[in-house]
Amino acid sequence: xxxxxxxxxxxxxxxxxxxxxxxxxxxxxxxxxxxxxxxxxxxxxxxxxxxxxxxxxxxxxxxxxxxxxxxxxxxxxxxxxxxxxxxxxxxxxxxxxxxxxxxxxxxxxxxxxxxxxxxxxxxxxxxxxxxxxxxxxxxxxxxxxxxxxxxxxxxxxxxxxxxxxxxxxxxxxxxxxxxxxxxxxxxxxxxxxxxxxxxxxxxxxxxxxxxxxxxxxxxxxxxxxxxxxxxxxxxxxxxxxxxxxxxxxxxxxxxxxxxxxxxxxxxxxxxxxxxxxxxxxxxxxxxxxxxxxxxxxxxxxxxxxxxxxxxxxxxxxxxxxxxxxxxxxxxxxxxxxxxxxxxxxxxxxxxxxxxxxxxxxxxxxxxxxxxxxxxxxxxxxxxxxxxxxxxxxxxxxxxxxxxxxxxxxxxxxxxxxxxxxxxxxxxxxxxxxxxxxxxxxxxxxxxxxxxxxxxxxxxxxxxxxxxxxxxxxxxxxxxxxxxxxxxxxxxxxxxxxxxxxxxxxxxxxxxxxxxxxxxxxxxxxxxxxxxxxxxxxxxxxxxxxxxxxxxxxxxxxxxxxxxxxxxxxxxxxxxxxxxxxxxxxxxxxxxxxxxxxxxxxxxxxxxxxxxxxxxxxxxxxxxxxxxxxxxxxxxxxxxxxxxxxxxxxxxxx
Numbered sequence: 051x052x053x054x055x056x057x058x059x060x061x062x063x064x065x066x067x068x069x070x071x072x073x074x075x076x077x078x079x080x081x082x083x084x085x086x087x088x089x090x091x092x093x094x095x096x097x098x099x100x101x102x103x104x105x106x107x108x109x110x111x112x113x114x115x116x117x118x119x120x121x122x123x124x125x126x127x128x129x130x131x132x133x134x135x136x137x138x139x140x141x142x143x144x145x146x147x148x149x150x151x152x153x154x155x156x157x158x159x160x161x162x163x164x165x166x167x168x169x170x171x172x173x174x175x176x177x178x179x180x181x182x183x184x185x186x187x188x189x190x191x192x193x194x195x196x197x198x199x200x201x202x203x204x205x206x207x208x209x210x211x212x213x214x215x216x217x218x219x220x221x222x223x224x225x226x227x228x229x230x231x232x233x234x235x236x237x238x239x240x241x242x243x244x245x246x247x248x249x250x251x252x253x254x255x256x257x258x259x260x261x262x263x264x265x266x267x268x269x270x271x272x273x274x275x276x277x278x279x280x281x282x283x284x285x286x287x288x289x290x291x292x293x294x295x296x297x298x299x300x301x302x303x304x305x306x307x308x309x310x311x312x313x314x315x316x317x318x319x320x321x322x323x324x325x326x327x328x329x330x331x332x333x334x335x336x337x338x339x340x341x342x343x344x345x346x347x348x349x350x351x352x353x354x355x356x357x358x359x360x361x362x363x364x365x366x367x368x369x370x371x372x373x374x375x376x377x378x379x380x381x382x383x384x385x386x387x388x389x390x391x392x393x394x395x396x397x398x399x400x401x402x403x404x405x406x407x408x409x410x411x412x413x414x415x416x417x418x419x420x421x422x423x424x425x426x427x428x429x430x431x432x433x434x435x436x437x438x439x440x441x442x443x444x445x446x447x448x449x450x451x452x453x454x455x456x457x458x459x460x461x462x463x464x465x466x467x468x469x470x471x472x473x474x475x476x477x478x479x480x481x482x483x484x485x486x487x488x489x490x491x492x493x494x495x496x497x498x499x500x501x502x503x504x505x506x507x508x509x510x511x512x513x514x515x516x517x518x519x520x521x522x523x524x525x526x527x528x529x530x531x532x533x534x535x536x537x538x539x540x541x542x543x544x545x546x547x548x549x550x551x552x553x554x555x556x557x558x559x560x561x562x563x564x565x566x567x568x569x570x571x572x573x574x575x576x577x578x579x580x581x582x583x584x585x586x587x588x589x590x591x592x593x594x595x596x597x598x599x600x601x602x603x604x605x606x607x608x609x610x611x612x613x614x615x616x617x618x619x620x621x622x623x624x625x626x627x628x629x630x631x632x633x634x635x636x637x638x639x640x641x642x643x644x645x646x647x648x649x650x651x652x653x654x655x656x657x658x659x660x661x662x663x664x665x666x667x668x669x670x671x672x673x674x675x676x677x678x679x680x681x682x683x684x685x686x687x688x689x690x691x692x693x694x695x696x697x698x699x700x701x702x703x
Contacts, residue, residue, distance in 0.1 A: 059690050059699055066687065067702035069694050076687045079680045083672040086178040086631035088243025089113065090459070093626055094586030095276070096247070097613035098255025098308070102623060102642040104264060105655060108139040110241035111626035111637040114171075115654065117241065121174050122167075134167055136652040141234035143649045145227050161226040165217045168233040173200045175240040178631070187239050187269065189232040195220070196233065239269050246458070248586040249276025249465030249530065253299045254613045256343065258282075259312035262444040265451075273452035276465040276586065277523045277530040280499070284519030286445040287503045287512075288436040290428050291370050291520050294363035297431070301356035303615070304340030313441050317355070319430040323423060324354040332408045333357045335542050341614070361409055362428065364539060367520075368418035374517055376480045377525060384539050385417035395544065402544045449503060454492045454522075454529065455574070459629070459674045462574050464492075466530035466587045467557035474556070474566050476573070479527040482514060488573045492529055495522055532557065532587065558588065567601045582606060582634075584627060589616045598625060598636060603662055610638060617641065623655070633664040 066072040091111060096103045109115065115135050122131065137144045152160055176184045181201070188196050199216060220229050245268060252258040265271055275283070278299075284292030297320065300306050309315040336356040338349060364385055371379045387396040394401050411421050420428065435441065455464040469477040469491065476487035486494045495518060502515025522528045524536040533552040540549040560566045568578040583605045590598045590607055598607045608627050611620030623642055628635040638658045647653045671677045693699040 055689075056693075056698070058686075059693050062686060062690050063693075063699050063702075066690060069691060069701060072687050072690050072694070076684055076691075079684050079687075082180055083670065083677055083680055085180065085671050087459075087669045087671050087674050088179070089241065089628060089630040090244045090246060091242045091626055091628055092246045092248055092463070092584050092608060093612070093624070094248035094465070095250045095589070095609040095612050095616075095624075096255070096258075096261060097250055097253055097278070097615070098258040098261065098305070099612050099614065100255065100257030100260040100264075101645045102612060102639075102655070103261055105139065105642055105645065105648060106624070106626060106639065107242070107245075107264070108238055109135070109654060110238070111628055111639075112655075112659065113241045113628070114138050114237065117171055117174055117237075121170055132652045132654070134164075134171075135654060136649065137164065137230070138168075138171070138234045138237050140645070140649045141231040145230060147649070149227075158221055161221045161230075162217060164230060165220065165226065165233075168230065168237070169199045169213075169217075171237055172196070172233055172240075175237055176200055179240065184240070187236060189236065192229055192232045195229070196236065243270065245271040246456070246463055246584070247271065247273045248463055248584060248608065249274050250278045250586065251276070252282045253278040253296075254303050254305070254615045256305055256308060256341070257312070259308060259440065259444070262447065266444070266447050271451060272456055272458070273448055274456055274463050274465050274586075275448065275452050275454055275522075275530060277528065279448060279452075280519055280530065281523040282441075283445050283448055283499070283503060284516055284523065285435050286438075286441050287516050287519065288432050289502070289516035289519060290432060291363065291366040292516070292523065293428070293431055293435055294359055294366050295520075295523065297359045298356065298363050301352055301359060302336075302339060304338045304344040304352070306352060306355070313438050315434045315438055315441070316430075317434075319427050320355055320359060321351060323427045324358040325351065327410055327423065328354040328358050331357065331410060332406055335406045336360065339615070360538075360542065361411060362420070362424055365412075365418045365420055365424070366428075367524075370517055370520060372418070374521075376482065377517075377521055378480075379526065382535065382539075383418075385412060388417075390414065397540070397544070397549055402546055402549060404543045405545060406543055445503070449500065454496045454499075455489075457574055457576065460576060460581045461584050461629070462571060462576055462581065463584045464529065465585075466528070467532040467555050467585075468570050468573075469527050469529055469532070470556045470560060470566075472556050474560050474563070474569070477527055477555075481518070488570075491527075495529070530587065554588075561600050561605055561607075564601055564604065567604045571604075584608060589620045590625075591619055592621045592638070599660075599662065606636065606662070608636070631665070631669045634662040636660040636662055 066075055093103070093106065115131070118131050118134055148160060149157065185193065185197065195216060199213060220226055247265065251261050281292050281295050285296040297309065297317070300309055306317060310317055331354070333353040333356070336353045338344070338352050338356065368383050368385060371377060371382055381398065384395060384397065388404065388407060389395070390407050393404050393407050395404050411424055413419060455462065468488070469479065471477050478485050478487045479491050481494045481498070484494065498515045498518035499522060500515070501511050502519045505512040505515060522530055524531055526534045532555045535552055537550050537552050567583060570583060571578050571581050582603070585605060585607045586609045588607060589609045589611050590596050592610065598610065600607060606627060608625040610623070610625035611617045612624035617623055623639045626637045626639070628637060638660070639655050642655050643653060671680070690699070694701050
């Protein structure tokens, strides 16, 4: 035994000081390996639609209803099943309704029936976990009682009387509502063992901050950054171009309340500036794409703010592009190609008419230079973003639980694409003098992204990292953007549609080729037979006959339009991929009306399930990444046993 190994085993011996302790843990870990693997859920492109997201999370993409059907079969009516499912999703809200409708004598019977049913469902969803894992998930106030109710007591002869007495006592002492809520929340947690968010939590919808609050307290989750997440991460770092993009997108979709009320970011400096400088300016091109909740009394001001921040964005991005010639984005320098007399612009050697050239802060000779007032506005906005405690907590969570890609249980997860050339070779990209492609490109970009947020001692490195965060958002070779350009300027100012076209990376043309998908899997160290790529970012247009299943099931594009902005295009309201011990299911969701309707009318999201794969044998924890870690732990513990038995390490009796 070498010195390093001996040092490690001595450290392990502090945790397991005897042969008995090490042996018990080996037996425990070996038993865990034989349990069914937990259920993984994959969701992508949520885009602030917090009500639908929370409902899908609560119903486990239909898993809760499936468990109710499995447990009760035909012994419960469809009405009772719907009522039970709604209670599990929204226990506190549903209890309020029941307590208003039932009289005192009726409520006790309802409590008895409901508690028995919830205990049965809890038993079913907890059956594939170790008692230790279930115990950790139990709410502290009721941990002992729930464990008693869901654990078989072989030594008790009259089990029914024992369990009935527990339930009767819960009701008698007035704790039934709290106990029901605890059981419902436990069922929700156990139905989903681990949650993967494959990018784009932010923008378009009104509640990304609510989604982030939910994820922060979720029991097991990881996030693969989308380009809309990364631009918010850049904004939180204080990067001016990212801040301008975040505010502009919020203004465009009528979601400035997300910044002002959701995060408490003060936009008064921008509003005051816009009212003064843009008061007599044509803002027709800056219409707000608002929803029914938007207060139209703010429309005129919001359009002015929208235009003001857009011009600031184009200036700040121009400065960045000139600062970083290695980004190869000179074609995005457009302010200096405007002919104000003719009201035209040159784009790719072609002259186009502009709908609007009324830019009061743009100097013809120095178009990318900020005025003194603009500099003051941006500095005050920067301070608001970096000092926003809630935003900083959310972004630190994205850095701690997130990454540009993840390899998990033989699946490769990423948001956009693997940048490729037309022949299907991994595209070589210059990142600050280094040339990167494939997995190396992801790793290099993520390295600098983290520098952009966390590096405080080296300001040059910090700025390089912040500029990379912006590049990941909109750069032509960014894996999570995946297009040759972001044609924001053209969509605002140029009528001709050909200028709006954003050409997708060759990856999207080649994704049905097995050799291409296998090449990507090998690049990330994955087996080409049993592995999959799970991909977000590009909405699947199901209404046009497009399929989310590519390359014979090796590639799964699961962006189905969670965002209302995309649902006309996709024809559905999002996908959830479910991977459990039996195989893989793709769940397509119909439109979600509202949380209120789900509670009052007991309307669930109607979902169609596509079975993608069925395992010939039930998958166990031994088949997962956690299983590999457990086997390594068993190996080390067996080495410790050998060391105890040959006297190399002495037991502490």
